[in-house]
Amino acid sequence: MIKWFNNINYRKFILPALLFVSPFIYCSNNNNTENQKSSLQRQEKQNSEKRQPLSLLSSGENNLSDANTPNNIIIANLEGEPRSLPLYGFNGNISKGPSWSNSNFRDSVVSLHLKVIRYPGGTISNFWDWRKGSLIDSMQGFKNKESNQKISSPNTLKDLQLLVKQSNCDVIFTLNMLTSTVEDQIEMLEKAKSLGIPIKWIELGNEYNNKESEGRKKFINAIEYGRTCVQWIKPIKSKFPNAQIAVVGGNKAYSPESRKWNAMVMQNASLTSNNATLKSISSTALIAHLYPLPINVIDNSGINFQKLYTEFQSEFIKGGFNTVNTNIWITEYNILWSAGKKKGIDNSTTLKNTLKWSQTLATLLMTSECTSLSNKTQLILNHNIANIQSFAAINTKENNKKMPSGIGMELWLRASDNMIDIQKIKFGADNSQIKDYEIFGWKFSNNTSSSLLIVNLTGTPITVDLKKLLNNQKDCTIRFADKNDIVMGGINIQTKNIPIEDKIEFPPYSVATIK
Structure with missing residues (x-):
């Protein structure tokens, strides 16, 4: 006692x-x-x-x-004034952890009171075979850092159905635009609908604006990607007219074209069009991923909350999200603990912060900033529900214990449970x-x-x-x-x-x- x-x-x-x-x-x-x-x-x-x-x-x-x-x-x-409460939840990459069919893992996740989960996750979605619930057999000439790693357990739509039924959470489907086809991805959505999973939120690919992304090989610039998005949106909307669809957003500094990514994508995906016909086949939101570097937010006392506050805002502004007049989905955010030595970081000491109460507080601060930086933000998903310990909300290697990030998210999610305004x-x-x-x-x-x-x-x-x-x-x-x-x-x-x-x-x- x-x-x-x-x-x-x-x-x-x-x-x-x-x-x-x-x-x-x-x-x-x-x-x-x-x-x-x-x-x-x-x-x-x-x-x-x-x-x-x-x-x-x-x-x-x-x-x-x-x-x-x-x-x-x-x-x-x-x-x-009050505004509508965004949906809060997690990026759902569980490729290294148990499947949603594992009841102990699922119970731990449900206890967080999540409202939305992302399926199948981030980069892994570019190589995802939804029928197998695993990676595709052939990389089709693309490179995937996860391709040599064995998927611990298949994660099929039927497995996902178990989580949705138990938690009553929404699903963001991240479509595979890199190694699949629009016809195949529509089949996935139809299968999910037949299992009772509502089709409300759809992302067209993942991080094709990143310099290192394999998506740059297929979509050589934002114009090409935006035009391809329209070709996908039209048949998707014909099947799921009420679904909201988001395109990859985020200006990048590595080239003149990437510095204008948002404007070029929005123009070519008809996001800014006033034409009624174009609006019917347009996307409705930009996707944002926000990751301040550890080296910029840590000092001798650990995580410095003032530095984190400043750097998180800076990431939002550098991505150009402060100037867009459209909805925003933040489908990944955290301190970029995986940056490693290539960013001048000593992981042997830095990663210890991910186990501390300061990471719980940092998660709450970042969630608060995601909420306050734009009134147009609809979805806010912490990275990640499991997998790598430095990002995980649930540590599947330690009997599904809640990590500091998960503790912080649970506090936020429980406080906002059953509420509609914020x-x-x-x-x-x-x-x-x-x-x-x-x-x-x-x-x-x-x-x-x-x-x-x-x-x-x-x-x-x-x-x-x-x-x-x-x-x-x-x-x-x-x-x-x-x-x-x-x-x-x-x-x-x-x-x-x-x-x-x-x-x-x-x-x-x-x-x-x-x-």
Whole structure:
């Protein structure tokens, strides 16, 4: 049983022109004296080294001192108007893990409360034989880095049907435009429909804008790809008129043509046409994949949330998604942990961050940014549900334990469960708003209820006045850990339930759900 100690070690924190004392709660997972001592020592270290005033964690102006009331309380308000809640879920490449027919694996995935899964995944879709639920027999002259790797278990549409029935999630079908035909891919969609899987979301290929993509051999530029998309969209729409279809998006810097990828694809896939006939055979969205490099977001203390916040926005802008007037599907995002030595990264130390509480918090921050960067974003899928440990939400090599990314996504998905609208929370006065890399939050709502998700990314406790946001919520659950604690499988995460009050103190590096 977890024991809480309410009167151990008070700490003083100097804020601009203010002095306040904040009590902290310590817990131990058992009654053993040595374990208690270890826990207290770790907390003491956290207090002395990491609990700095928020003003020291920010660059530029002192946001906290200007935003607080005289009692060091940050005021929370709603920002803008509510909008439709995007669908959140995962890229579904499970080529190295068990099939959806594995009930233990499937149960672990369903427990995340995902709303959408991508089938069969990313690059693997370019070489996918849907009848086998595996890779094609012949690469047809193309190279695939996964072609020499044995698929652990076939992943057929019937296997996918099991997940859809159990979770009631949507499916994004990523079509094979590289080594298959439109006729064959329509057969796949018809088979899926016959199995009771709704055909709502369709992607035309994967990452053909990347310099290293084999798709560049078939689609030599964005014009060729866009024109081919129209040739595919027309017969697909004739069979599935209500399906939404997205094309590969994302400007790239490696050539003059790739720098204009979005505009060229949108023009040639009729995305920007006002002609009614063309609109009927046009795509409805651009696909975005967002991957900040580890070298740009990590410092000596691990993941730096301010750097991550800045780099993630930069990836969105570099891809040209901030200037498009169309729907966006973010079907992959994460820190690019696979970048390796070719990007100047020492994986032996860098990848340890993927096991830590900081990765949980980073996943929540990136999901928040995906949601806020454009009001036209419809789908937000974290990479990836399984496979490589550094990206996985579920570690299939460790008895299907939840990885930090999966823990973060589950917190977001549970907070937004059964909701239809979303609205951002702002902290502080209008002219001195606290930054998202310090504390951020969202309100989720439906016609009868609402919930709040609030994340403190700083090393200091923050008290927030929530009076303007509360509406008959009954439960507040706060989860927290040391920023660099290992949390795979949920270890080292402390949880406390507190009464709903107008003012709530959020511990350092904490995630709160209020329902």
